[in-house]
Amino acid sequence: MDFSKVIRKVDFALIFSILALCVYGALMIYSATHGGAEAGTDSYIVLKKQILWIVLGIFITAFAALIDYNQLRHYLIPIYIVNLLLLALVYFVGKTSGGAQRWIPIGAFHLQPSEFAKIMVIITLAIFLSTRKGEISSLKDIALAFLFVLPPWVLIFAQPDLGTALVLFAILMGMLLGAGIRMRYYIAIILTCVLVGFLIINFHVLKDYQMKRLMVFVDPDIDPLGAGYNLQQSKIAIGSGELTGKGLFSGTQANLQFLPAKHTDFIFAVIGEELGFLGSVLLLGLYFIIVSRGIRIAGTSKNMFGSLIAIGIISMWLFQILVNIGMTIGIMPITGIPLPFISYGGSSLWANLVGSGLLLSIYARRFV
Amino acid sequence: MARPDEKTQRRVTVFGAITIVVFSVLLARLWFLQILTGRELSAQAESNRIRAVSLQAPRGIVYDRNGQILVDNRPSMVVSVIPSVVEENEVVLKRLSSVLGMSLKDIKKKLEEKTADPLKPRVIKEDVGQEVVVFIEEHQSDFPGVRIQSESIRDYPNGTLGVHVLGYVGEVSEGELGKKEYKDYSQGDIIGKTGVEGKYEAFLKGEKGEQRLEVNASGDPLKILSTKDPIPGHNLTLTIDKNIQQATEEALASALDLAHKQDYPNAQAGAAIVMDPRNGEILAMASYPNYDPRLFVGGIAAKDWEQLTAEESNYPLNNRAITCSYPPGSTFKVVTGMAGLTENIINTNSHFRCTGKWTEMGEKWAKYCWKRSGHGYVGFSTAIIESCDVYFYEIGYRFYKTGQEKLQEWSRIFGLGALTEVDLPSETEGRVPDKAWKKKWNENKPELQTWLPGDTVNMAIGQGDLLVTPLQMANVYAAIANGGTLYRPHVAKTLYTGEGRISHEFKHELIKDLKLDPGYTQAMQKSLELVCQKGTAAGVFSGFPEKVAGKTGTAQVRGKDDFAWFTCYAPADNPQYVVVVMVEQGGHGGSTAAPAARQILSNIFDIPYEPIKGLVDPSR
Numbered sequence: 007m008d009f010s011k012v013i014r015k016v017d018f019a020l021i022f023s024i025l026a027l028c029v030y031g032a033l034m035i036y037s038a039t040h041g042g043a044e045a046g047t048d049s050y051i052v053l054k055k056q057i058l059w060i061v062l063g064i065f066i067t068a069f070a071a072l073i074d075y076n077q078l079r080h081y082l083i084p085i086y087i088v089n090l091l092l093l094a095l096v097y098f099v100g101k102t103s104g105g106a107q108r109w110i111p112i113g114a115f116h117l118q119p120s121e122f123a124k125i126m127v128i129i130t131l132a133i134f135l136s137t138r139k140g141e142i143s144s145l146k147d148i149a150l151a152f153l154f155v156l157p158p159w160v161l162i163f164a165q166p167d168l169g170t171a172l173v174l175f176a177i178l179m180g181m182l183l184g185a186g187i188r189m190r191y192y193i194a195i196i197l198t199c200v201l202v203g204f205l206i207i208n209f210h211v212l213k214d215y216q217m218k219r220l221m222v223f224v225d226p227d228i229d230p231l232g233a234g235y236n237l238q239q240s241k242i243a244i245g246s247g248e249l250t251g252k253g254l255f256s257g258t259q260a261n262l263q264f265l266p267a268k269h270t271d272f273i274f275a276v277i278g279e280e281l282g283f284l285g286s287v288l289l290l291g292l293y294f295i296i297v298s299r300g301i302r303i304a305g306t307s308k309n310m311f312g313s314l315i316a317i318g319i320i321s322m323w324l325f326q327i328l329v330n331i332g333m334t335i336g337i338m339p340i341t342g343i344p345l346p347f348i349s350y351g352g353s354s355l356w357a358n359l360v361g362s363g364l365l366l367s368i369y370a371r372r373f374v
Numbered sequence: 375m376a377r378p379d380e381k382t383q384r385r386v387t388v389f390g391a392i393t394i395v396v397f398s399v400l401l402a403r404l405w406f407l408q409i410l411t412g413r414e415l416s417a418q419a420e421s422n423r424i425r426a427v428s429l430q431a432p433r434g435i436v437y438d439r440n441g442q443i444l445v446d447n448r449p450s451m452v453v454s455v456i457p458s459v460v461e462e463n464e465v466v467l468k469r470l471s472s473v474l475g476m477s478l479k480d481i482k483k484k485l486e487e488k489t490a491d492p493l494k495p496r497v498i499k500e501d502v503g504q505e506v507v508v509f510i511e512e513h514q515s516d517f518p519g520v521r522i523q524s525e526s527i528r529d530y531p532n533g534t535l536g537v538h539v540l541g542y543v544g545e546v547s548e549g550e551l552g553k554k555e556y557k558d559y560s561q562g563d564i565i566g567k568t569g570v571e572g573k574y575e576a577f578l579k580g581e582k583g584e585q586r587l588e589v590n591a592s593g594d595p596l597k598i599l600s601t602k603d604p605i606p607g608h609n610l611t612l613t614i615d616k617n618i619q620q621a622t623e624e625a626l627a628s629a630l631d632l633a634h635k636q637d638y639p640n641a642q643a644g645a646a647i648v649m650d651p652r653n654g655e656i657l658a659m660a661s662y663p664n665y666d667p668r669l670f671v672g673g674i675a676a677k678d679w680e681q682l683t684a685e686e687s688n689y690p691l692n693n694r695a696i697t698c699s700y701p702p703g704s705t706f707k708v709v710t711g712m713a714g715l716t717e718n719i720i721n722t723n724s725h726f727r728c729t730g731k732w733t734e735m736g737e738k739w740a741k742y743c744w745k746r747s748g749h750g751y752v753g754f755s756t757a758i759i760e761s762c763d764v765y766f767y768e769i770g771y772r773f774y775k776t777g778q779e780k781l782q783e784w785s786r787i788f789g790l791g792a793l794t795e796v797d798l799p800s801e802t803e804g805r806v807p808d809k810a811w812k813k814k815w816n817e818n819k820p821e822l823q824t825w826l827p828g829d830t831v832n833m834a835i836g837q838g839d840l841l842v843t844p845l846q847m848a849n850v851y852a853a854i855a856n857g858g859t860l861y862r863p864h865v866a867k868t869l870y871t872g873e874g875r876i877s878h879e880f881k882h883e884l885i886k887d888l889k890l891d892p893g894y895t896q897a898m899q900k901s902l903e904l905v906c907q908k909g910t911a912a913g914v915f916s917g918f919p920e921k922v923a924g925k926t927g928t929a930q931v932r933g934k935d936d937f938a939w940f941t942c943y944a945p946a947d948n949p950q951y952v953v954v955v956m957v958e959q960g961g962h963g964g965s966t967a968a969p970a971a972r973q974i975l976s977n978i979f980d981i982p983y984e985p986i987k988g989l990v991d992p993s994r
Contacts, residue, residue: 241407241415244407245407246412246416248408248409248413249412283404324396332403335403337399
């Protein structure tokens with residue numbers, strides 16, 4: 007075995023960063039849950055679960071990294087169908103939580119298909135787009151791309167999971183850009199979206215609480231105890247961390263339950279409060295590494311397919327990082343998007359680990 | 375499958391740019407939050423978890439002069455909820471609604487009140503019964519977020535007794551909070567609104583204590599950080615005598631009854647005062663109609679308030695002893711008499727002929743004595759005893775002819791037209807009419823602006839535009855009784871600290887020394903004594919074992935029945951009590967007001983009271 011060859015195939019920076027993120031996440035989850043109601047009698051229980059997901063997930067990453075991603079090209083239809091089936095299953099056997107049906111119970115675990123849907127859409131869309139020979143110049147192609155994404159998008163939007171629906175849209179836009187769409191069309195799409203967004207808000211297509219979240223984003227004082235509450239508490243928590251934070255495990259906002267959902271959507275607030283600006287910069291640094299590596303993988307991939315998968319994955323990560331952290335610091339409206347590798351949740355973690363594995367696979371095979 | 379070419383490379387670079395932008399934005403915002411504004415957000419984080427709870431100070435107790443409790447405090451159970459726990463929980467709200475007997479809508483309205491601290495329990499209902507408390511405590515798991523606390527609230531154990539003197543308490547209003555004197559108060563504080571509760575608020579309220587607690591997001595206290603104990607309010611002893619007050623209120627009520635029996639059905643209101651002429655201490659002050667101050671405890675119900683302020687209720691909230699002013703009728707003649715003597719308009723030997731009709735101002739402006747057949751040749755004493763109007767018309771006319779408004783000056787000397795500054799709120803100064811007033815009053819009617827001789831003449835017998843309060847008249851007669859000193863009337867006697875030490879004694883306070891001529895004063899005093907022996911009040915006081923000196927009065931008010939007055943003092947040779955009774959639209963003073971005064975004096979001197987039959991006093 008030629009060691010140097012093996013080393014060249016492995017993106018150590020990516021692996022290290024991902025592991026570091028998983029550990030960072032586990033640590034913060036423990037901090038967020040060891041005193042609270044979620045913990046119950048065993049203050050490690052949430053941490054234990056997350057560690058389990060991480061450990062199992064690493065195997066999945068390894069598996070994804072070791073297979074040849076090009077083989078996926080043969081499975082366009084099956085993957086697409088499975089995606090739709092899983093999403094549809096939510097409506098039939100799904101558990102409701104917070105007014106939305108998002109989970110499928112499997113034994114003692116909950117599977118959240120919309121998380122995996124993101125990966126499956128990336129893969130299938132990449133297959134589709136890569137047959138267009140690196141140019142999306144006709145409107146027909148663009149329309150087809152949209153139609154391609156539409157069925158899973160609708161199923162997700164109707165759950166209702168506005169956040170993930172937006173992520174899918176970001177993935178689509180990112181991949182279109184990467185696939186070579188003509189600029190004028192791209193700009194036209196963006197303008198159309200702005201218009202549609204405007205119309206949606208004015209014609210009350212959104213549910214009440216979704217409207218409230220948008221309004222509260224604009225003016226947090228509108229509903230200081232309801233939708234604005236999380237936002238206020240989050241900003242206070244993060245801001246009060248100042249440079250070095252209050253110290254690991256000692257965030258008063260989090261521990262004293264002022265901040266709900268602190269181990270899921272608002273987990274960044276725990277980082278901000280306990281580890282301060284330095285801790286936030288560390289997190290952003292790790293994310294910067296994985297995104298940069300992803301971009302490099304997209305650039306050095308041996309084929310369009312690999313590039314597109316990589317672009318899809320980094321689009322997903324960029325969007326989620328921006329919106330989740332942005333939400334906690336008050337520059338984005340509140341949505342239920344998890345922070346990759348950090349937010350508690352098996353499905354989200356595994357989906358991101360699968361994505362990471364794919365990236366590793368693409369990187370490993372860039373030479374041939 | 376094509377290898378990514380330059381174009382793709384460029385697009386990939388675009389992603390690099392986007393990435394840089396995204397991270398820069400996040401970094402910049404974090405810099406702002408954590409480095410630039412981190413300190414203030416830190417402070418906000420602190421204030422989230424430390425709560426200052428104010429501790430209620432026990433309000434001072436009010437006693438009568440003999441130590442009997444007039445106003446007290448009692449414990450009340452208050453049901454409150456934590457809004458964030460209960461808000462979305464319809465089931466719990468419905469249970470609350472049924473156990474408290476409140477509509478769901480009312481409960482939700484309480485939850486929505488904006489200004490209260492959002493993390494503090496919101497009061498839903500005060501003064502709930504024991505059964506409610508027991509039920510909620512036994513089913514605690516059915517009522518998450520519902521708390522029961524004990525609070526101290528105001529109690530008026532004697533119901534309506536003395537309500538106009540005592541006043542009532544209520545929550546401080548937004549308008550009041552804006553004012554300087556209420557700068558230390560906060561929303562939800564209970565303050566005295568009227569009566570001594572209002573006047574002595576600053577002493578009765580004590581000082582709130584404070585407890586600083588560390589709390590969690592539900593507002594549950596985790597740890598007490600510090601405690602500052604509240605300081606109880608001062609206790610207040612009044613000059614009021616509870617028994618005399620009781621008797622006074624009863625007498626006033628029976629005066630109204632008597633008026634109705636004498637064909638004065640419109641007699642629906644009145645006032646009565648008992649005062650000590652030696653020092654201005656008020657032993658009783660009654661006003662009718664009255665109200666129950668307990669209606670206000672815990673917040674007055676809207677329908678009760680509407681009823682109290684409706685016209686048909688005849689304004690029970692007004693203290694007619696000081697807040698309303700009336701023409702005094704013949705009770706004013708003592709002022710005219712003393713003024714006439716002192717200004718040498720007349721002397722104690724002056725006599726006039728009363729034929730029942732008086733035409734000194736001309737036939738066209740003839741005036742009449744109440745006794746149409748006339749009193750004949752009348753001297754000073756008889757004029758007072760029989761309340762002869764003609765005698766006083768003469769004095770009035772002579773005053774007019776001096777052109778110096780001396781009658782007005784003497785009215786003011788006796789304290790009319792000015793506040794007595796009694797220690798109760800909402801006093802009115804009444805009115806002493808003069809040339810300047812008449813001109814201003816009729817600004818829009820120039821033909822009515824001139825002061826006419828008839829105006830002074832009317833004023834001399836206490837009719838016309840002269841307006842006085844029953845308390846002002848009490849003070850006039852106190853000055854006559856004590857030889858010429860106006861003391862400031864007051865209801866407060868002593869303030870004690872919470873521990874029982876005397877904090878302040880309210881001694882008598884001089885308004886002024888009238889410097890009355892002792893000879894004239896004696897003449898007047900003697901005449902007043904004779905009023906009750908053989909004059910217009912003789913029938914009422916016949917057989918009364920104590921010597922009473924007083925004056926009847928019947929005031930004419932346009933569009934209404936006559937207002938009945940009786941002002942007196944006793945014992946006549948060593949006056950200790952001044953009694954004033956006034957009945958709106960009660961008819962003649964001697965027939966309606968005087969019997970009530972006798973009833974009051976009977977109680978004061980411990981004489982068994984017998985109602986008098988068949989009285990008619992036709993005088994003015």
